[in-house]
Amino acid sequence: VAERFPPSAAAYTAVIDAWAKRGNQEQAAIWLSKMEDAGIAPSTASYTAMVDSCARTGDVVSGSAWLNDMTAKGVVPSVVTYSALISGCAKTGDLEKAEQIFREMIASGTRPNxxxxxxxxxxxxxxxxxxxxxxxxxxxxxxxxxxxxxxxxxxxxxxxxxxxxxxxxxxxxxxxxxxxxxx
Incomplete structure (x- = not known):
């Protein structure tokens, strides 16, 4: 069935997001890799789900790495991407990092909401x-x-x-x- 009806970017992103909402970064990353292996380029929503999976556990370092990876691949972060990462900073109380991310968001041309x-x-x-x-x-x-x-x-x-x-x-x-x- 997968050969006749290959999963779409939206389907992969939904699976990544489901794992992210469970706080399971490892499974979310596995599904992002499967998406890429299937020849489907991850979207802003796909990467945002990865950033969110890290942010939910307060792992801002990994979330920042995913943000850097997405921008390196030419995928433009959204206000949701940046906001998720800032929310991750709340879990650790890292105001300096949150302010840095906020400044990066503005510098990228993304308007905070x-x-x-x-x-x-x-x-x-x-x-x-x-x-x-x-x-x-x-x-x-x-x-x-x-x-x-x-x-x-x-x-x-x-x-x-x-x-x-x-x-x-x-x-x-x-x-x-x-x-x-x-x-």
């Missing part, structure tokens, strides 16, 4: 760095984006982690004042 900024806020929040989390919220707004429930929830959790109940209440009130429902 709400998910990108929320990932940066989350990195800061998980580190317990409320000052930087608030700075990233400000940058989000300077980019003409509107904070969403995730933006505020990250800040609220950061303040709570620091034992700053008044700060958590202040962000909750601002969230509700903007018409956003707390989750």
């Amino acid at each position: 709400i998910v990108s900024y929320n990932a940066m806020i989350d990195v800061c929040a998980r580190r317990g760095d409320s000052t930087m989390a608030e700075r990233w919220l400000q940058k989000l707004m300077e980019a003409n984006l509107e904070p969403d429930a995730i933006s505020y929830t990250c800040l609220i959790k950061c303040k709570a982690k620091l034992g700053d109940a008044p700060g958590a209440v202040r962000w909750l009130q601002e969230m509700v004042g903007r018409g956003l429902a707390p989750d």
